[in-house]
Amino acid sequence: MIDFKGKTALITGGSRGIGAECVKLISELNGTAAFTYHSDETAANEVLGKCRDKSKVLALQNDLESKESIKSVVERTSEQFGKIDILINNAGIWNYGRADEMSLDHWERLIRINLTGTFLFTKYVIPIMKKNKFGRIINISSTAGQRGESFHSHYAASKGGMISFTKSLAVELARENITVNSVAPGWVDTDMNNEVFSEEGFRERIEESIPVGRIASSADVAYPVLFLASEHARHITGEILNVNGGSVLCG
Numbered sequence: 001m002i003d004f005k006g007k008t009a010l011i012t013g014g015s016r017g018i019g020a021e022c023v024k025l026i027s028e029l030n031g032t033a034a035f036t037y038h039s040d041e042t043a044a045n046e047v048l049g050k051c052r053d054k055s056k057v058l059a060l061q062n063d064l065e066s067k068e069s070i071k072s073v074v075e076r077t078s079e080q081f082g083k084i085d086i087l088i089n090n091a092g093i094w095n096y097g098r099a100d101e102m103s104l105d106h107w108e109r110l111i112r113i114n115l116t117g118t119f120l121f122t123k124y125v126i127p128i129m130k131k132n133k134f135g136r137i138i139n140i141s142s143t144a145g146q147r148g149e150s151f152h153s154h155y156a157a158s159k160g161g162m163i164s165f166t167k168s169l170a171v172e173l174a175r176e177n178i179t180v181n182s183v184a185p186g187w188v189d190t191d192m193n194n195e196v197f198s199e200e201g202f203r204e205r206i207e208e209s210i211p212v213g214r215i216a217s218s219a220d221v222a223y224p225v226l227f228l229a230s231e232h233a234r235h236i237t238g239e240i241l242n243v244n245g246g247s248v249l250c251g
Helices: 017-028 041-049 067-081 104-132 153-176 191-197 202-209 218-229
Strands: 008-011 032-037 057-061 086-089 135-140 178-185 240-243
Touching: 008 017, 008 067, 017 032, 017 041, 017 086, 017 218, 032 041, 032 067, 041 057, 057 067, 067 104, 086 104, 086 218, 104 135, 104 153, 104 178, 135 153, 135 218, 153 178, 153 240, 178 218, 191 202, 218 240
Parallel strands: 008 032, 008 086, 032 057, 086 135, 135 178, 178 240
Antiparallel strands: none
16 A cells, blocks of 8 residues: 655646646645645645645646746745655646747747756755655656657657656666656647647547557656656656556657
């Protein structure tokens, strides 16, 4: 049985989708959690309302494009709960971009949010984990980072970078009792994909392309994330755990 009693997690992008499911499950499993949200305070409060003990959960507004905002979130979490044992880098964006038409600003903004944001949260959390001689870092990447994704090359590049970042840090931090892993989802039924799923016939075509015959729910991804954050995965580091229903088979 997974139990996070005595553990504190920081989840980025925790007001919806995979992140919100992670917050709720950590609370159910006796853990303490802080989570970030960009601007939707109503959604953040809804997540708080689903937690077992709201006194053990902290919602923090965050701008992923601001180094100062990221540093402040880490400092406030550490001050509130005394430590950070688990970091789940989940926050990010996904949008369309043809390589020959994409502006530099469009490219750089997505890279800044998805990849640099992950780097900065990790950078500021590592010293806290080193001090406590314990840490679990889980980065939410994507099948796009493994195989590429046409018309979304900037997104694929950000997630591919996250995968390489994961493997590099796994070795760098292993002697500090800090494991670093990644979960790479395929299609997930979250708000981020509502627009594309609304296109006539698109959802059905995606489901037909997935061997298990359905699109993952947020919980389908959150459970593997929490496994990697638990003691059951203490000897796993540098792993890219695929959660895609068999649609992309790669190591």
